[in-house]
Amino acid sequence: MTDTASQPSHRSGIWLGIAAYSIWGFLPAYFKLLAHVDPVELVAHRILWSLLFLAVLLTVWRRWKTLAAALRTPRVVAILAATAALIAINWVVYIWAVLNGHVLEGSLGYYLNPLVNILLGVAILKEKLTRPQIAAVALAGIGVAILAAGAGEGLWISLTLAFTFATYGLLRKIAPVEAVEGLSIETLILTPLAFFWVMTLHAQGASGLDMGSGTTILLIVSGAVTAVPLLLFTAAAKRLPYSTLGFLQYIAPSLQFLLAVLAFGERLTTSHIVCFGLIWTALAIFAADGVRMSRVRVRAT
DSSP states (O other), X not given: OOOOSOHHHHHHHHHHHHHHHHHHHHXXXXXXXXXXXXXXXXXXXXXXXXXXXXXXXXXXXXXXXXXXXXXXXXXXXXXXXXXXXXXXXXXXXXXXXXXXXXXHHHHHHHHHXXXXXXXXXXXXXXXXXXXXXXXXXXXXXXXXXXXXXTTGGGHXXXXXXXXXXXXXXXXXXXXXXXXXXXXXXXXHHHHHHHHHHHHHHHHTTOSGGGSOHHHHHHHHHHHHHHHHHHHHHHHHHHHSOHHHHHHHTTHHHHHHHHIIIIISOOOOOHHHHHHHHHHHHHHHHHHHHHHHHHXXXXXXO
């Protein structure tokens, strides 16, 4: 696999990716606390409160000038308009799935996503895979195919989540903008629609803001819960080959899978068990090959 990053940058990218996917893995538990809020309104609040959180970061880190420069670049704005639409679709579908008892289908979507990442990395970014990595991809693909065969009517959830987020990650990787500026512009693009939706529901007395202080606090905190893992993810995407990022992404659906079965009581089928075993075998192969390649890089240095 091609690795143009320095060793410290690669290592920091690994840890940034692990942090991002771990937070995403536990998000269903957070959203379950807001099950009484309309899924689209929940996404709107994530956007609005993320904007406030990002404004604080831009001020503390003194990045307003770089944000303004990015906004004056048509190519950057065009790419981020596309990524904003993709992430909004991803959020709405995912939250709807969580709140309607389809966490396993959501988990399958994020199991599929790394495979789509790897395919995009090879096809578009011309990244190379070693033989063990090819074997790992094949094993993971078999596992996901078995799980997909038993997904039934929920397969549309899985496919939508996989392709929207894989395309989002690819575009964010090639966008010539840093993580906080990029996420700020995406949020700015989505803010008018989000504000309109929340105000419309509030005028009708049906907003989550009318459901008590506990709900309001959870909605406000959703801004940080949304922004932090996305910032970690985009920073990791800048430092890692896309195929490596794809395999790290198995952390999130694995945690979601465990939550669905152990905490939310969703039904575990034989296909889920087989898929889980094959994917973790693939991860073990990928990790072992990563250690081997790291040693080769150290010797070369």
